[in-house]
Each structure stands twice: as C-alpha cells, then as structure tokens.
Amino acid sequence: MGYVKVAYRNIFRQLDYHSSMPKGWNEFVEKQLKFQNLIIKSSKGKCYCTNCNHSFFSNKKVNEEVKCPNCHNKYLIKRSNLKYYEFKDYLSILDYINDTFVIRYFELRTIIDSLREHHSSIVEFAREIPNSKYNREVFVNETVSKCQCHIHISHSGFYDEKIWRKYTRNYSIIDYSIVFPDNIKKLLKDTEFKYSRIWDIAKHSRYIDLLKLLENKADINKMELLSKMKLYNLALRADEFREKGSFQEIFGVSKDYYQFMKRYNITYKQLKLLRLLKEKDFSKIKYLENFINYGERTEDLEEISNYISLTRFIKYAKMHHKHVKTYIYKDYLRFAKLLGFDLKNTRYAFPKNLREEHDKLEKQYKIQSEEIINKAILRRGKELDMNKYQNSKFIILPAHTLKALQDESKQQRNCVRTYAERYAKGECDIYFMRDIKKPKESLVTVEVKDNRVVQSRIKYNNSPNEQQLEFLQDWEQNVLRKVA
Numbered sequence: 001m002g003y004v005k006v007a008y009r010n011i012f013r014q015l016d017y018h019s020s021m022p023k024g025w026n027e028f029v030e031k032q033l034k035f036q037n038l039i040i041k042s043s044k045g046k047c048y049c050t051n052c053n054h055s056f057f058s059n060k061k062v063n064e065e066v067k068c069p070n071c072h073n074k075y076l077i078k079r080s081n082l083k084y085y086e087f088k089d090y091l092s093i094l095d096y097i098n099d100t101f102v103i104r105y106f107e108l109r110t111i112i113d114s115l116r117e118h119h120s121s122i123v124e125f126a127r128e129i130p131n132s133k134y135n136r137e138v139f140v141n142e143t144v145s146k147c148q149c150h151i152h153i154s155h156s157g158f159y160d161e162k163i164w165r166k167y168t169r170n171y172s173i174i175d176y177s178i179v180f181p182d183n184i185k186k187l188l189k190d191t192e193f194k195y196s197r198i199w200d201i202a203k204h205s206r207y208i209d210l211l212k213l214l215e216n217k218a219d220i221n222k223m224e225l226l227s228k229m230k231l232y233n234l235a236l237r238a239d240e241f242r243e244k245g246s247f248q249e250i251f252g253v254s255k256d257y258y259q260f261m262k263r264y265n266i267t268y269k270q271l272k273l274l275r276l277l278k279e280k281d282f283s284k285i286k287y288l289e290n291f292i293n294y295g296e297r298t299e300d301l302e303e304i305s306n307y308i309s310l311t312r313f314i315k316y317a318k319m320h321h322k323h324v325k326t327y328i329y330k331d332y333l334r335f336a337k338l339l340g341f342d343l344k345n346t347r348y349a350f351p352k353n354l355r356e357e358h359d360k361l362e363k364q365y366k367i368q369s370e371e372i373i374n375k376a377i378l379r380r381g382k383e384l385d386m387n388k389y390q391n392s393k394f395i396i397l398p399a400h401t402l403k404a405l406q407d408e409s410k411q412q413r414n415c416v417r418t419y420a421e422r423y424a425k426g427e428c429d430i431y432f433m434r435d436i437k438k439p440k441e442s443l444v445t446v447e448v449k450d451n452r453v454v455q456s457r458i459k460y461n462n463s464p465n466e467q468q469l470e471f472l473q474d475w476e477q478n479v480l481r482k483v484a
C-alpha cells in the first residue's frame with residue numbers, strides 16, 4: 001500500500017468531508033448518461049431506443065450505429081435477446097484546495113439487463129495531483145481492486161471511498177477522461193494558465209488528458225491560439241505546432257482548409273491524413289483512420305500516396321472490405337513502380353491477392369536488381385584489376401562478382417554485402433587482401449575511396465595487424481597514389 005503524505009491527506013479529508021460538487025455537475029453527469037444507451041433490434045427490423053422508449057424501423061445491422069428518429073441520438077444496435085450490457089465512462093473534475101490542484105476521477109457505469117432496465121451509478125475512485133515530475137502522482141481508494149490482470153472498480157458501496165492510498169503500479173490507471181468544463185476558468189484565473197482556454201478545450205473534446213494540459217506550461221500561447229481558432233482537438237496537441245508563421249507553415253495545409261478543419265473539430269491524426277488526402281471530405285478521412293494501427297503513424301499511407309492517390313486507395317480498400325495491410329501494399333506498389341508497371345492501370349494498382357502479388361514482384365525485383373548489380377560489379381572489377389598488387393606474403397585484388405562480395409562478408413562476418421550497391425555504382429571500391437598461400441580464404445576487406453584506403457577490416461570488424469597494415473600502406477603509395 002502506498003503511503004499518502006500528510007499534506008495530501010489533509011487535502012483529501014477536506015474534499016471528502018467539507019466540499020460539495022459545483023453547480024452544473026449533476027447536469028453534466030446526466031448528459032454523459034445519455035450516451036449510455038442502446039437500440040434494441042427485434043425481428044423484421046423493429047428497433048427500440050432505450051433512451052426515449054421510442055420504437056421505429058431500420059435496416060441497419062446489429063453492432064452498427066443508428067440515429068433514433070425521436071431523440072436524435074446515435075446508439076449501437078444490439079439484438080433483443082441481449083442479456084447484459086455494460087457501459088463505463090470516466091469523468092473528472094478539477095478542484096483546488098490548500099493552494100494545490102487536484103483532479104478527481106469518477107467511473108460512471110450503466111448496466112442494461114435482459115428486462116432493459118437501466119442500473120446507473122457513479123463512484124469516485126482516483127485523485128491526481130499535478131507535480132510536473134515524470135511520474136504521475138495518483139491515489140486510489142478502497143473501491144479499486146485488482147482482479148486477475150485488470151483493475152476493477154466496485155460500485156457496491158461495501159468499500160470505503162474515503163480511505164486513500166498511493167497508486168504504485170507502473171501502468172497508468174487513468175489518464176483520459178471526460179472533463180467537467182464549467183469550473184476550470186475560475187480555478188485557473190490567477191495562475192499562468194489564465195489565458196490557456198483549457199476550459200474551452202474540455203468543453204469541445206471528449207476524453208482528454210487534463211493533467212497533461214495543466215503541466216504543459218511551454219505551450220500555453222499555442223493552446224490559446226488554437227482554441228480561439230476553435231480547433232479544440234488540435235489545441236490538445238499544441239506541442240506539435242509552431243507558434244509563428246503562415247497557416248500553411250503551421251498546419252501543413254493551405255488556409256482554404258480552415259473552415260473544414262473547424263467544422264469537424266479535427267484531431268491531429270485527422271490533420272495528418274488531410275495533408276495526404278488534400279480533399280475536404282471528412283468521410284474519407286474517417287475511413288482512412290481505420291488504417292492507422294499504431295497511434296498516429298501515417299507513414300504507410302504517406303508512402304502509398306506517393307504512388308497512387310488516397311482516393312484510389314480507399315476504392316481498393318473498399319473492394320477488399322478494409323482487409324488491406326498497408327505495410328504490404330506500400331511495398332507492393334514500390335516494387336511495381338521499380339519494375340516499371342503502370343500504376344494508373346487498375347490491373348496493377350489493385351492486385352486481387354495482395355500477399356501473393358507482393359511476393360511475386362519482390363522476387364522479380366530481387367532477380368532483376370541482382371542482375372543489374374552483378375553486371376556493374378563485373379565491369380568495375382575489370383576496371384580495378386590494374387590495381388592488383390602482391391609481395392612475397394600478401395596479394396590484394398578487387399571484388400569481381402556479387403557472389404564474391406557475399407562470400408567475403410560471410411567469411412568475415414561483416415556487412416560488406418550492403419556495400420554491393422555502392423560498389424556497383426562506383427561510389428566506393430572494394431578489395432580483398434589475402435595470404436598468397438591461401439588466396440581463397442578471406443583475410444582483410446578493404447574499402448577505397450578517392451585512391452585512399454578508408455577502411456580495412458579483418459574478421460568480426462577488427463583491425464588488421466601491423467604487417468598487414470604495412471602491406472596496405474605500400475600498396476596505397478606504390479599503386480593507388482601513383483595512378484592518381
């Protein structure tokens with residue numbers, strides 16, 4: 001159990017026994033509860049809204065969302081034989097006690113049972129104190145328990161909500177929450193955040209990391225600017241933007257897009273997609289979001305957009321019901337381009353079996369590129385033959401084939417293989433120095449640039465011995481430099 005220092009214990013006690021929730025909190029919770037509803041679908045498309053009890057017809061399928069024509073809210077459709085459904089949302093509120101900010105976290109839960117009865121409850125389970133240190137300072141009460149590998153928050157009322165301990169596990173228990181916005185402006189009035197407009201950001205974005213905003217003192221100006229532009233979701237990522245410059249320089253798209261960005265309150269991820277799509281079409285952007293697997297990594301789509309337009313990519317993905325692996329597709333397109341296929345032609349741009357076609361092109365490309373490289377190496381080897389040199393102990397000669405280079409790197413266990421392309425292009429010269437009695441066995445691999453030895457390596461990338469180095473020096477002086 002983590003210890004709670006006295007100052008914090010006093011704060012928590014005041015919160016538990018002497019403070020009340022601000023005006024508007026109950027309405028705020030009620031509003032969030034509205035989201036915790038379903039559309040129940042029975043036979044022949046008959047639908048029932050658990051929010052307003054209205055019945056209507058729809059052809060939408062189970063697990064899709066549909067808008068209730070009566071209350072106009074959008075809910076998930078579930079089958080009428082549903083036994084149990086649970087909603088959980090995390091709400092938070094900022095408080096200020098004894099010159100200290102505290103963020104209080106609540107779990108709002110609704111269970112819908114087989115009789116379609118709602119059972120809703122809210123319980124406070126965590127508190128956090130901004131400290132501008134790397135580790136977050138989070139405290140939890142007795143409602144929090146760990147069962148198997150996940151955190152469970154009890155709503156039963158059997159556990160004491162007023163007994164606090166420090167949360168010491170290294171994974172976070174809470175960071176994103178729906179923040180109560182109405183008291184923030186007042187609380188930040190006399191702080192450096194007074195112009196930050198965090199209250200506006202909280203009002204217009206669901207699920208944000210309030211602590212992160214409160215600790216980001218470096219970007220207050222940018223938060224203010226982005227909020228004033230009504231780009232609230234981008235204000236959450238103020239650190240990604242520069243403060244000065246033209247619209248294009250700040251956002252990476254032209255000013256023509258501003259109204260569009262504002263209307264949809266676009267997120268940073270969506271902005272990155274807009275830069276690639278260059279089209280004011282929000283449904284396309286939403287669709288493309290399905291292809292970003294890790295955080296905001298848009299690199300695959302970026303590469304794809306170098307070969308075909310993302311609108312065409314969407315068309316292809318829809319043909320395959322979203323089952324397109326972008327990391328395979330981008331490779332496929334690269335090979336196709338390198339091999340000279342016309343990607344304007346749908347036959348090449350939209351392979352039926354992506355994996356199969358990818359492997360085929362990869363093979364083709366490998367064979368072709370190896371042929372090209374090998375030819376160039378043969379030519380270079382012949383050119384460099386004039387630099388062959390030997391004494392009574394050693395001999396040095398250029399690499400003549402790709403295979404010889406691969407052999408050398410295998411024997412030496414170094415990475416000369418990767419030099420093959422550069423060698424073929426004439427960007428560097430590769431020589432093999434060998435014992436004259438064992439000319440097939442690799443000894444020293446030598447890289448030459450501008451008639452100077454720039455690297456000489458023996459096995460495992462070690463340096464040659466003195467005798468070997470002396471030979472190389474002689475060679476450099478008597479052969480390489482003389483030619484030059």
Ligand SMILES: [Zn+2]
Pocket residue numbers: 049050051052053054068069070071072073
């Ligand atoms: Zn309704």
